[in-house]
Amino acid sequence: MGQTSRRYSVCLKFPTLTDLMRIRKGILGSGCGGTGGKSEGSATRNEGVETMWGRLTGAMRVLPRQPVALWNGAGMRAMSSFAKKPKVVSVTGAAGAIGYSLVIRIASGEMLGKDQPVILKLIETEPGMKPLKGVMMELQDCAFPLLHGLHGTADLEEGFGDAEHCVLVGARPRGPGMERKDLMTANAAIFETQGKAINKAAAKGVSVLVVGNPANTNSLVLAANAPDVDSSKVMAMMRLDQNRAMGQIAEKTGCLVSDVEKVVIWGNHSNNQYPDIHHATVKGESAMKVINDEAWMKETFIPRVQKRGAEIISARGASSAASAASSAIDHFRDYVYGTGDMWHSIAIPSKGEYNTTPGLWFSLPRKCLGDGKMELVEGLTFNAFGEEMMKKVEKELIEERDAVKHLLP
Ligand code: NAX
Numbered sequence: 089m090g091q092t093s094r095r096y097s098v099c100l101k102f103p104t105l106t107d108l109m110r111i112r113k114g115i116l117g118s119g120c121g122g123t124g125g126k127s128e129g130s131a132t133r134n135e136g137v138e139t140m141w142g143r144l145t146g147a148m149r150v151l152p153r154q155p156v157a158l159w160n161g162a163g164m165r166a167m168s169s170f171a172k173k174p175k176v177v178s179v180t181g182a183a184g185a186i187g188y189s190l191v192i193r194i195a196s197g198e199m200l201g202k203d204q205p206v207i208l209k210l211i212e213t214e215p216g217m218k219p220l221k222g223v224m225m226e227l228q229d230c231a232f233p234l235l236h237g238l239h240g241t242a243d244l245e246e247g248f249g250d251a252e253h254c255v256l257v258g259a260r261p262r263g264p265g266m267e268r269k270d271l272m273t274a275n276a277a278i279f280e281t282q283g284k285a286i287n288k289a290a291a292k293g294v295s296v297l298v299v300g301n302p303a304n305t306n307s308l309v310l311a312a313n314a315p316d317v318d319s320s321k322v323m324a325m326m327r328l329d330q331n332r333a334m335g336q337i338a339e340k341t342g343c344l345v346s347d348v349e350k351v352v353i354w355g356n357h358s359n360n361q362y363p364d365i366h367h368a369t370v371k372g373e374s375a376m377k378v379i380n381d382e383a384w385m386k387e388t389f390i391p392r393v394q395k396r397g398a399e400i401i402s403a404r405g406a407s408s409a410a411s412a413a414s415s416a417i418d419h420f421r422d423y424v425y426g427t428g429d430m431w432h433s434i435a436i437p438s439k440g441e442y443n444t445t446p447g448l449w450f451s452l453p454r455k456c457l458g459d460g461k462m463e464l465v466e467g468l469t470f471n472a473f474g475e476e477m478m479k480k481v482e483k484e485l486i487e488e489r490d491a492v493k494h495l496l497p
Contacts, residue, residue: 181258426458
């Protein structure tokens with residue numbers, strides 16, 4: 089990716105009394121931090137996006153400071169939106185299909201809570217800068233009170249600067265005649281560079297969610313190139329697979345998705361993953377007993393979850409975007425706020441649990457305890473079919489790791 093200093097930004101800060109008086113008089117309307125600004129009326133069409141965002145600075149300054157009703161994942165409560173320090177969230181591939189859906193939801197407070205201001209740093213390739221401008225304009229037009237800063241850049245260190253959470257969506261799509269292996273090498277190289285930049289520029293304690301495929305092996309490459317980042321905070325997204333599996337079980341049993349618990353996606357975000365319902369419950373009853381249809385599980389459910397991405401492409405003519413963005417939101421919200429005894433499939437480096445090869449980003453069931461703390465669900469057993477599925481997906485992850493060995497320092 090071209091490393092340039094090209095960037096766009098919106099700086100939002102709280103108004104002082106003097107600012108408010110000047111805004112009222114129409115003499116403050118553009119420029120970060122309110123210095124040297126033009127009035128809104130004086131900006132012309134050709135002054136560019138920076139100037140338009142400068143206008144936003146003035147507009148948004150007068151918005152907050154009002155108590156608002158908030159939802160923070162634990163329930164409704166009233167609180168000033170200024171109670172918390174803004175968190176920096178960096179998103180790569182922000183102008184792509186998933187990114188477009190994702191950044192709006194982050195800025196609206198769905199990921200980190202409706203009382204948590206955010207500063208968004210959006211990272212794109214050079215060709216992605218133009219559509220990114222458009223995405224940023226839309227973010228501006230949403231007038232989210234929680235959006236306290238907005239920056240767009242192709243420069244990695246700038247984009248990851250002080251990031252507390254990173255959602256890495258940007259990756260190359262598979263081109264004509266490109267083998268999976270070629271795509272893997274091309275994308276893994278992106279994550280090597282991004283790992284180095286995160287290591288250098290992100291905040292201490294940064295947590296990273298890798299969405300770009302192959303997500304599990306990209307996570308491995310990223311963590312290997314970010315030695316100062318806690319590798320257990322580098323996670324490959326499996327939540328979409330989990331949500332897909334829950335949706336299928338809800339449909340099959342005629343229940344609500346919220347009635348379905350303890351579904352596990354073992355292994356990789358790929359066609360070889362093992363969506364496992366042996367421990368799952370529907371309204372507290374064993375899903376295996378409620379469904380009572382092993383053939384459906386093996387011949388319909390598992391392949392459907394594994395290949396859901398392709399099914400969506402053939403129906404929609406485009407890959408899953410809104411559901412992937414929604415799953416990234418679910419993942420981070422639950423990771424930050426915790427969900428008690430609920431199980432989530434999350435891929436972080438294996439320590440050999442469930443006889444998996446240490447160091448692979450092998451998805452296992454975990455409980456989210458809040459503040460990024462997780463606990464492995466232990467003691468689950470497999471039948472012969474499950475053992476075979478586990479071996480198959482582990483073999484795939486080992487092959488992927490071996491294909492990117494040259495990128496592991
Ligand atoms: P798009 O092609 O619509 O968007 C990708 C965006 O990333 C583009 O705007 C592109 O300019 C940007 N980009 C490419 N390289 C970049 C780099 N080095 N730095 C910053 N930005 C970069 O793809 P989209 O549908 O948004 O999918 C993005 C990725 O998510 C793909 O790798 C896709 O395979 C993966 N997915 C992962 C899922 C998961 O569950 N883990 C599910 C959905 C999705 O398939």
